[in-house]
Amino acid sequence: MAIAARPFWVRVHRWAGLATALFLCVAGLTGSILAFKEELDAWLNPRLFLAADPGLPMMDPFALRDAVREQLPWARVDHVPLRREAGRAVVFRLTPRPDPATGRPLPLRATHAFADPYRGKVLGWRDEGALSLARENLLPFIYRLHLDLTLPGVWGRLLYGVIAVIWTLDCFVGFYLTLPAPGARRKGFWRAWRPAWLIKPGASASRYTLDLHRAFSLWLWALLLVYAWSSMMFNLRDQVYMPVMSTVMPFDTSWRGAPVRPAPMAAPALEGQAALSAARRAMDDLARERGFTIDGEESLMLDRRRGLYAYLAHSDADLRRHVGNTAILIDADTGERRGVYLPTRGAWGDTFSNWLGALHMAHVFGLPYRIFASLLGLVVVMLSVTGIIIWRRKQLGRSIAASRRPG
Template identity: 25%
Template sequence: MNKTLFKLHSWMALIAFVPLLVICVTGSILVFKHEIDALLIADKVRVDAAGRERLDLDTLATSVNSNFPGYEIVGWALFQDRDRADLVYTMQHGTDEWTYALLDQYTGEPLRPPMGLTHHLTDWLLDLHYTLLVGDWGMLITSVFSILLCLLGISGFILYRKFWKNFFTLRWNARLIVYFSDLHKMTGIIGAPILLVLGFTGAWWNITHFAHELEEHAGGAEHYKMAERLYNDELSLQALMDDTAKRVRNIEATYISFPWEPGANFTFWGDVHSGNPLLSQYASNVTYNAQSGEHMVSYDIREASLGAKIVDSYRRLHFGDFAGLVSKVIWCVIGLSPLMLSVTGIYIWSRRREKRRNARVKRRGKRLAIPAVG
């Protein structure tokens, strides 16, 4: 069984080698996406919050609409880091492409006009990570490789299930293949639990998103092209956000979904600070009618089922931000472990393949050397 499983493990690793390296390395980098942005484009993503209060949403929305009249707001990210600029998703009239602008929430001044979702380096890396730059079908492809990552972790655990006997053994003075074998086992066992989490949560997200896209656009239905404002311009966005606190106790709005197609409404997503570090900052929500402003439905994650809480935790578990800097560093380092596993694994595989080939040649030579009888 071990021999067959080892072959399966090896072939899965060879098939997934390049895509998994791309996915894992970009994922490790993206753990610190905002920190990288703050180094490269600080004037676009950082603001000075000292001693200032953010303007009300209506004033900010008016600033966006007046500065970019050819666009409609379709989403609004309000970050819990007060020094982080608001990110406003937009859609240009006549298109179905999402773009985003950056806004100083204390002055209403745009810091960056609407641009494509892959304009900056880390945005491009994010698209590479999730779709391998091939759109919606890319999400399905990355899901397959995420599943392969899970299978590699599981098969590795089975192959090295007695790892605890020599867990911290690295035979430094041994042949290179022996040293690489020890290093491969140690790296795999340490990284496997987190890589399993990353693989499973990544596959879950991409598969569900891809399935949603298929359902939404079954039969060849095209994406809606923005033609006009899809909500009542007389509604007060600030009043709606203030009302969310009456619907869900202690909610802090972190993202506002605006109508992006006919029939869509306003949904305020937020953090309820439950004390559970794995619940995401978008776990609860309140929805209002886009025309009348009437409250439609509220969802409090604290009152949800255990299954719903587990699914919501996938976000924190995938990004690794549930314990601040400590968990982010661990996720970043473990995310790079497939690089080490690939180098050591390919070397081990190639040397064993060479050894088998030499053994076959040797056996063939012996058969040819035996004189014919009779």
């Protein structure tokens, strides 16, 4: 970039920062909390998440599902959790029942139910889309705020997607602006660039604010770019992420490519244990083909819109230690494979995307990285606030200088 272009990129950086500051503050603050979402949710709502172990064996997964169905006749329960933890409730996803007269979905009271795996009793339920600060809804509300600002429909995610695009591009603009000007490089590039990486001790408030903004941006630049680009992946996957990334990486699109049926499936030919056995066989075949090993089951869920079962398991291809994302789709009538989703061992683009998502959500490298990710959310807030302070001081300085000019 030419010297004359530098003032232009300063203005671009300034306005990009101002446009994204509020949204990044919200995302940073909520993200720092969500790094510990499961623990905080269980701490706030023990009646939902904890189930006293009476010394009895846990119920069969399908028997437990049927017990939940009987207690919640106003909802469909097509989700069968297969992973169990001693002393923990089993969480079921709920879907709306169709109106017998019109076939349209009826209003749904809740999106998730919590069941005692020993006795089959429903401990409670909640609507994770509810805009409420009540204890049982607090963490889902924070998640919605982080995900889409609680805006209706797709508008929140589209807005955050646009912010992610600006943030991604601004990462490169900001990095460029930290580089020393050509005239300053005569004494050596690194010697001229080194102050940008440091916080000067004993500096004035203005210099200290600038050093905080610049130094933290440089030291954490790669991870900030990861969070910016992964935010675009989550919010503008089809519009931006896939068109860009598929030009340089191959993807397996079978997981999302199955067509929607003309009408939702009423009763699949495979049900209960027969569906699970078919899913296990299909997963075993896939494991032999791709060279991974299954070491635990996660869930089986019927997708009536597409006539498929989604079967999730944990394998050595997973990035997360305890939660499985190795998945396969099978036809709900025939058991034939219809799609796969592999965290690794598959197409390069899928592996890259899974790493992006796992880093964004702090699902890798254990507790140390979760703490780091939580602190990084606060750093994002600090960078946004210091950017506004720097802009405001410069604006005031220009105003004062203009008022002192003759005429």
